[in-house]
Amino acid sequence: xxxxxxxxxxxxxxxxxxxxxxxxxxxxxxxxxxxxxxxxxxxxxxxxxxxxxxxxxxxxxxxxxxxxxxxxxxxxxxxxxxxxxxxxxxxxxxxxxxxxxxxxxxxxxxxxxxxxxxxxxxxxxxxxxxxxxxxxxxxxxxxxxxxxxxxxxxxxxxxxxxxxxxxxxxxxxxxxxxxxxxxxxxxxxxxxxxxxxxxxxxxxxxxxxxxxxxxxxxxxxxxxxxxxxxxxxxxxxxxxxxxxxxxxxxxxxxxxxxxxxxxxxxxxxxxxxxxxxxxxxxxxxxxxxxxx
Amino acid sequence: xxxxxxxxxxxxxxxxxxxxxxxxxxxxxxxxxxxxxxxxxxxxxxxxxxxxxxxxxxxxxxxxxxxxxxxxxxxxxxxxxxxxxxxxxxxxxxxxxxxxxxxxxxxxxxxxxxxxxxxxxxxxxxxxxxxxxxxxxxxxxxxxxxxxxxxxxxxxxxxxxxxxxxxxxxxxxxxxxxxxxxxxxxxxxxxxxxxxxxxxxxxxxxxxxxxxxxxxxxxxxxxxxxxxxxxxxxxxxxxxxxxxxxxxxxxxxxxxxxxxxxxxxxxxxxxxxxxxxxxxxxxxxxxxxxxx
Numbered sequence: 001x002x003x004x005x006x007x008x009x010x011x012x013x014x015x016x017x018x019x020x021x022x023x024x025x026x027x028x029x030x031x032x033x034x035x036x037x038x039x040x041x042x043x044x045x046x047x048x049x050x051x052x053x054x055x056x057x058x059x060x061x062x063x064x065x066x067x068x069x070x071x072x073x074x075x076x077x078x079x080x081x082x083x084x085x086x087x088x089x090x091x092x093x094x095x096x097x098x099x100x101x102x103x104x105x106x107x108x109x110x111x112x113x114x115x116x117x118x119x120x121x122x123x124x125x126x127x128x129x130x131x132x133x134x135x136x137x138x139x140x141x142x143x144x145x146x147x148x149x150x151x152x153x154x155x156x157x158x159x160x161x162x163x164x165x166x167x168x169x170x171x172x173x174x175x176x177x178x179x180x181x182x183x184x185x186x187x188x189x190x191x192x193x194x195x196x197x198x199x200x201x202x203x204x205x206x207x208x209x210x211x212x213x214x215x216x217x218x219x220x221x222x223x224x225x226x227x228x229x230x231x232x233x234x235x236x237x238x239x240x241x242x243x244x245x246x247x248x249x250x251x252x253x254x255x256x257x258x259x260x261x262x263x264x265x266x267x268x269x270x271x272x273x274x275x276x277x278x279x280x281x282x283x284x285x286x287x288x289x290x291x292x
Numbered sequence: 293x294x295x296x297x298x299x300x301x302x303x304x305x306x307x308x309x310x311x312x313x314x315x316x317x318x319x320x321x322x323x324x325x326x327x328x329x330x331x332x333x334x335x336x337x338x339x340x341x342x343x344x345x346x347x348x349x350x351x352x353x354x355x356x357x358x359x360x361x362x363x364x365x366x367x368x369x370x371x372x373x374x375x376x377x378x379x380x381x382x383x384x385x386x387x388x389x390x391x392x393x394x395x396x397x398x399x400x401x402x403x404x405x406x407x408x409x410x411x412x413x414x415x416x417x418x419x420x421x422x423x424x425x426x427x428x429x430x431x432x433x434x435x436x437x438x439x440x441x442x443x444x445x446x447x448x449x450x451x452x453x454x455x456x457x458x459x460x461x462x463x464x465x466x467x468x469x470x471x472x473x474x475x476x477x478x479x480x481x482x483x484x485x486x487x488x489x490x491x492x493x494x495x496x497x498x499x500x501x502x503x504x505x506x507x508x509x510x511x512x513x514x515x516x517x518x519x520x521x522x523x524x525x526x527x528x529x530x531x532x533x534x535x536x537x538x539x540x541x542x543x544x545x546x547x548x549x550x551x552x553x554x555x556x557x558x559x560x561x562x563x564x565x566x567x568x569x570x571x572x573x574x575x576x577x578x579x580x581x582x583x584x
Contacts, residue, residue, distance in 0.1 A: 110493070110497070110501070111491070111493070112488065112491045112493065114488075114501040114504060114505060115501075115504040115505065115507070115508045115510070116504060117504055117507065144500055144503075159497055160497065160500040160504070161494070161496040161497050161500065162466075162496050162497075162499035162500045162503075163496050165466050165467065166462065166466070166496060166499060168465070168466075169461045169462055169464075169465035169466045170458065170461055172461075172465055173460070173461035173464055173465040174454075174457050174458070174460075174461045175457065196404065196406075199403070199404045201402070201403070201404065201531070202453070202495075202527065202528075202530075202531030202532075203494075203495055203496070203527075204453040204454050204455050204458060204495070204524070204527055204528050204531065205402070205451055205452065205453050205454075205531060207454035207458060208408075208436055208452040208453060208454045209402070209406040209407075211436075211454075212406060212407040212408060212409055212452070213406060213407065215407070215409065216407045218407070232496070235494065235495075235496055236494075236496050238494075239493070239494030239496065239497060240494075
């Protein structure tokens with residue numbers, strides 16, 4: 001079978017056995033924002049055509065490819081959700097030469113009734129279930145970080161934090177960015193930012209402190225970006241990690257390393273899931289579907 | 293005497309009696325960012341020259357004109373500070389035809405030891421002391437909102453919140469702005485944002501909710517900017533208004549009206565200070581200096 005994790009900015013494809021063992025990989029910078037409407041079949045064929053010619057006939061897709069800006073909009077499946085429920089909610093996409101099946105995104109409501117959505121992360125979570133076990137807390141860091149709770153082998157609930165995109169906007173669009181050099185990551189300054197997030201003050205007050213520390217020479221221009229990053233990631237972790245314990249991290253290696261440091265500083269313990277979680281998740285959803 | 297409140301984006305000048313009664317007003321769009329280095333004396337003479345020719349000989353300045361980017365950098369005076377202490381810390385600026393005296397900014401340290409700074413707001417606070425009384429909580433909303441505590445007729449301490457500048461950056465630099473029309477202010481949506489800030493969740497989570505509410509059609513594109521504004525102002529008030537009570541508001545009328553609504557929704561009571569607080573503050577600092 002073929003699995004494709006198709007996101008906003010890139011696409012990663014896997015050729016796998018039915019059991020989920022990866023035989024070959026391919027990738028392309030053809031995220032959905034780079035693909036013109038109507039061109040999705042051509043992009044897919046360009047990436048996995050050789051595998052189809054070699055006999056594959058089933059393609060499972062996950063990620064933003066199922067959003068309104070993607071190939072076909074797939075409905076959201078509400079939490080709690082397990083591999084069988086997700087496998088029973090696939091959208092079939094007409095495609096010449098293979099069965100193409102699209103994994104739904106998940107939705108949830110927070111305590112105040114505000115909607116939550118994810119697309120792609122549900123498949124990574126399913127792929128990480130073996131490592132997580134029957135219950136656990138999982139963080140998928142990014143522009144919109146997701147924190148999911150696994151209970152009884154299901155994705156029970158999740159919450160999103162706007163940390164990554166807020167960091168980018170504060171860095172590029174405020175006076176804080178004018179005090180930052182393009183310096184390499186400074187682990188000490190990052191740690192100071194995380195500690196600041198833990199002092200009990202509000203983030204809006206802490207943000208002004210980035211400026212005043214720089215103004216008073218207590219934060220160097222090469223440290224300011226790392227400090228701001230630590231401040232935002234620290235606030236996210238402080239809010240999401242309500243009971244100190246293990247956090248399973250799924251995502252890009254460098255970002256997960258930052259989160260692991262910050263989780264440690266917040267009294268938790270980070271456990272890294274490897275980067276093939278999406279591939280394993282697609283295989284597992286397919287298996288659950290076949291069994292049902 | 294002449295008083296000038298000279299900020300980042302504009303300048304407001306007052307001709308006053310020694311007792312602080314305003315006789316005439318002038319203003320110019322010549323904020324310090326619009327004035328070239330070395331051109332400050334000319335701009336001042338252009339605005340108040342007629343009053344000097346008519347016999348005035350003393351000019352008191354407050355605001356960002358005393359910052360590193362201004363005319364002359366005045367040192368910060370640490371809190372607590374009263375009119376006499378501020379009056380004893382003026383910087384004299386050489387100027388042909390008048391005594392020009394610059395009011396210092398104030399500094400403070402928050403509970404974690406992080407620096408706090410203000411320039412201009414200290415003069416507005418001094419000008420509002422008669423209305424506030426011996427003790428009270430004062431908010432000066434803006435890009436960097438200041439919350440000051442008055443105790444025994446002194447500016448005892450203050451804290452800054454980055455709300456205004458964060459709003460602008462989130463609106464212009466994130467996906468949230470792409471879901472906003474240039475609609476008129478929507479008081480209902482603003483109130484929903486304030487209520488959201490009071491639900492106990494973290495601001496980084498609430499920011500993603502702006503997107504998800506819009507995505508699910510639970511917030512219209514004409515409501516999103518007002519909701520985001522209420523969310524940020526609500527978070528600021530929730531953090532700063534630790535004990536519900538009266539908040540004295542000093543600032544632009546429209547912004548103060550928003551804060552007054554939000555303070556009410558957060559269980560407090562707003563009391564508006566008129567816009568001439570800076571002029572009265574300059575006169576009062578001058579009186580305190582003359583007495584000492």
